[in-house]
Amino acid sequence: MKIVAPFSPLVNGSRISWSEIPSFAITELVQTTSDLLDKGARLCSWFVLTEGQDHSIVCVLAMDTESLLAIARSEPVQGSYPSLTPRHPQAHLFEREVWEQSGLVPQNHPWLKPVRYILDQAPANAPFFQVDGPEVHEVAVGPVHAGVIEPGHFRFQCRGEEVLHLEISLGYQHRGIEKHLKGGPHPLTVFQMETIAGDTSIAHATAYATNMEALSGVEAPLRAQWLRALALELERLANHTGDMGALALDVAFLPTSAACGKIRGDFLNLTALLCGNRFGRGLIFPGGCRHDLEPSRLGTLLKKLREHIADAQEAIAWFWDAASVRIRFRDVGVVHTSQARDIGLVGPSARACGLVRDVRFDHPAGWHRFSQAPVAVWPSGDILARAKVRTLEIERSGDYLLEQIKNEVPGPISTTLSSPMPHSLAVTLVEGWRGEVCHVAITDHNGLLRAYKITDPSFHNWTGLALALRGTAVYDFPICNKSFNLSYCGFDL
């Protein structure tokens, strides 16, 4: 516990009362946060709480080795504060977001501009960072991209074919989720949680439900936690398989891409077997799960799961067998371990840089308190590593699912929650398939939501894509992008 002092320690998925959260003058908060980050903590969330004219900052850190979260807040701040970013680049987007929402200026922030502010039918994203010099040219891509993908704008500074710098500018998908949560939860809240990033419905819904359960001091029944863990791995399997197919497609390796496209759909159909919806909509709510796996359904699930896992592994093995694929991915789009640590990468992108970080393992909550899959790591930081980590995770998620299905626990799948406790804060991290999903809920004197902060893994990881492109040829952008496959709407909220 001492290790997080003077912050308050907290375990994943739990509640703390607002008055117990230590509060510091802002300069002191920045300094202490910086010291803890130096000691190996990670920044999970840094956000502003605005009430009337008052702004205060809330900081959530993760100490992975201790399986502890740490939390602190600032006293009301006006005007500006010394930026964390120059020393800890992982804070850069958080500080821009705080500035955009409250006007608080992080002094000496190297690149202070809006994150998702919309001005007259499009995000206000100019000016872009520019490189000058002979032979330097600029490439602009998006918001509407070539395929069926979400919108975002990419601005490349290139010399010949080499990318010197890539600036990624988002905000096109902003639909005001956090703002409308104030005073909630509302009847639409649970549906909005499932659609923060539609391919990560289970992870976001689990984080939200766990927060509401923590706030009311009631745990979801064990069987519901078991179901949530199964659904989370099904979501991972579907998305990782899809990503492997997409990577294969981009290097024109059609056997794997054709097979994986189909198998991804097969995994989605297993989620639909569980709850009727291919993305897991309607399965999870605060208090438990809405659908159960009765014995015959469980039998079907198990049988199909075995088939689909075997199919996926076979199709992915062709891919690794082909020297032409391996060579195309090796040493392309490299993010070095130290960079990954500095910018706070999470999920498979971080594990592909050799960082052993996985919420299921480091901060187990729910069903993961009883069982975890081994963390999949690959050291090289290139596209090959990101594909390898996915391959390993497909294998391990598959094994984990088959094993956990056998560990079925009986009992009810939901319980009723009492109303959330007033003046409290709850934090939940969930390892979604892209990485750490972080939700922070703060209640007011009536137990209603005073603020709700969502951090999708993509918020941390887009910077990783930008760094991966440096020194890479511009024509390698598609495979680099696929190897991260980040969410635009999860970032834009």
Next chain:
Amino acid sequence: MYIFDTLVHRMRRGCQTMPYPQEQAPALPDRHGGTLRLDGQKCPDDCQFCTDVCPTKALYRDFDNTKQLDLGRCLFCGACLTACPHGALTQTNDHRMAVRNREDLILGKPDQEELRLAEALDKKLRSMFGRSLRLRQVSAGGCNACEADINVLGTIGWDIGRFGIQYVASPRHADGVLVTGPVTKGMELALRKTWEAIPAPKIAIALGACALSGGPFTGHPEHNQGADSIVPIDLYIPGCPPHPLTILDGYLRLLNRLGKNNK
């Protein structure tokens, strides 16, 4: 060795594209339930069980007090089915949901218990697009699940290429636009420009609850409450997200390419 392996695998698997629409459509997952039916006459005058639980206000009373269900706003969460004690709301297990007019999604009046499925394009447009329809997809808000299930139609199981339908990169190559998302303010300009860049004659399709009404984000001022305030829509496909079968049915209905088994 992978060439040999892949060949063996391909032979073992055979053709994986579904026989639909020549044959019957595959069944929806049993917990999906398909589209809904509302028998408004069964609703007592003062009953509001379903209207109370509907998160998007898809269920409401019309000015003449008849109960209405707007499937364009519906997220298919099923809350109303559990709430209704009078059996007025039922699941049909039918995947077919696409319509040509926004009003055709509104159920409840006598003879309008179910939705009025889409008619095909007129003969002239069909002669142009019937065997080759190129769409420029614009994702304008939403959650990316609609896009995911649009992409699924391109996989070998569904293979929409066999109907001549293709998603293209340039609006100049497109015959129409396929919009997902409520059209956020941030995407408004991009959608307008894309639409203008498509040469006439052209069609527009709105896909998913978001593009029809704002979906789970309905009412937020950060978006335009759907695509039809920006582009004139020819086909509405409800669902959050619509099942791939619902999407394909919509396309084929528009192009008059559904086999007689599946009309």
